[in-house]
Amino acid sequence: MTGSASTNGEKLIRIVNQHWIKYVIPVFIYVVLLSVCLLLFILAGMTTHHSMWISHLSFVVALICFLVTHHWFFLTLVCESATHVVVTNHRVVWMHDLLFVDEQMMEYAFDKMNTVEARKHGVLQTILRYGTLQFESGTDVPLVPHPNSVIKDIEQAMGLK
Amino acid sequence: MQDMGGWYPQAFFSTPGMVSVFVVVMLAELLSLGFLWLASYEFRQMMHRHALFFRAIGGNGQHERVERTSHIIFWIYVIFTLITTALTTFFFVFQLHIL
Numbered sequence: 555m556t557g558s559a560s561t562n563g564e565k566l567i568r569i570v571n572q573h574w575i576k577y578v579i580p581v582f583i584y585v586v587l588l589s590v591c592l593l594l595f596i597l598a599g600m601t602t603h604h605s606m607w608i609s610h611l612s613f614v615v616a617l618i619c620f621l622v623t624h625h626w627f628f629l630t631l632v633c634e635s636a637t638h639v640v641v642t643n644h645r646v647v648w649m650h651d652l653l654f655v656d657e658q659m660m661e662y663a664f665d666k667m668n669t670v671e672a673r674k675h676g677v678l679q680t681i682l683r684y685g686t687l688q689f690e691s692g693t694d695v696p697l698v699p700h701p702n703s704v705i706k707d708i709e710q711a712m713g714l715k
Numbered sequence: 716m717q718d719m720g721g722w723y724p725q726a727f728f729s730t731p732g733m734v735s736v737f738v739v740v741m742l743a744e745l746l747s748l749g750f751l752w753l754a755s756y757e758f759r760q761m762m763h764r765h766a767l768f769f770r771a772i773g774g775n776g777q778h779e780r781v782e783r784t785s786h787i788i789f790w791i792y793v794i795f796t797l798i799t800t801a802l803t804t805f806f807f808v809f810q811l812h813i814l
Contacts, residue, residue, distance in 0.1 A: 566774035569781045610736045617740060617803060621747045624799060628792035629754060635785040636761060642772050649765065653757045657764070 563643075568707050570639040572697040573684035577634065584627040591620040629653055639687070639695055641704070643711050646670075646687075648695045662689045664712045672701035740807050744800050751796045758789055 594616030601609040633652050640647040648660040662670075667690040674685035685701035686694050687708075698704055727737045762782065769778035 564772045566769070566772050566777060569774070569778065571781060571784075606730075606732060610732050613807075614736060614739050614743075617807075618743055620799075620803070621743055624796065625747070625750055625754070628788065628795070631788045632754075632758060632785055632792065635788050636765070636782065638778075638781060640769075640772070640774075647768075649768070651761050651764075653754060653761065657761070659768070 564645075565643045566640065567643060567711055568641040568704070570641070570698060570704055572634070572637050572639070573682065573699045575678075575682060575684060576697050577631065580627060580630045580634075584623060587619065587623040591616045591623065594619065639698060639704070641707055641711060646689075646695075646708060648693075660693055660695075662692055667691065667712075670705060670708050670712075672698075672705040674701065740804075744804055747796065747800055751793065755789075755793065758785075762786075 594612045598609045598613035598616060601612065637650045638648075640649065645664055646662040648658070648662075650658045650660070669690060671688040672685050673688055674680050674683075679685050684697055684699045686696045687698050687701055687704065688694050728734050762785070765778060765782060
């Protein structure tokens with residue numbers, strides 16, 4: 555993906571979304587918590603004629619647990635889907651926003667670094683083809699799909715290849 | 716209690732426990748909708764920041780393709796929240812025999 559140059563000569567080279575594996579843990583937690591909520595709703599129904607207070611309590615807890623789980627899950631999905639690694643001819647930018655909590659834009663300027671590495675660690679990363687971008691300074695960027703291809707573009711932008 | 720086709724609005728206020736449950740449930744639903752509105756505002760702000768950034772680096776229009784997923788997920792979130800709020804309120808109000 556190439557783009558037009560901006561007024562300061564910066565040109566977009568590539569935008570990379572993180573690997574889909576990042577959605578696996580939130581989905582797993584969501585399914586577990588939804589199951590707990592469902593069990594609590596069932597408990598509320600089953601205890602209705604035997605113990606009113608248990609029924610009331612389990613209904614309220616189930617509803618609150620369900621609403622919190624629902625909002626947490628979808629906000630996590632929205633934030634994760636809005637996380638990008640942007641490669642330009644001047645820098646790499648890792649955009650990572652958490653709604654209500656944090657907004658991060660980590661910048662790795664080419665004039666402050668000489669090398670960048672891609673690392674795939676373990677069987678899962680090798681099979682699913684994702685890995686970590688390691689810069690000389692600053693935080694590593696994890697869960698990058700096809701990291702070697704991204705590194706190639708970064709090195710070309712840095713003029714190393 | 717007068718038969719109203721299985722729905723007894725008086726039952727919400729028949730015991731202190733039912734009143735408490737009614738208040739907590741309605742508060743939870745309202746808070747949920749309020750949170751959705753806040754999240755919607757924050758999401759629009761985030762998308763605006765991203766658009767400004769991409770414009771600054773000459774990527775006008777290109778980010779729309781990669782951020783389409785975020786928009787789709789967000790609309791699913793909005794629709795699901797409205798549906799679940801309506802359904803849970805409906806079941807609470809009209810299925811009092813559960814309680």
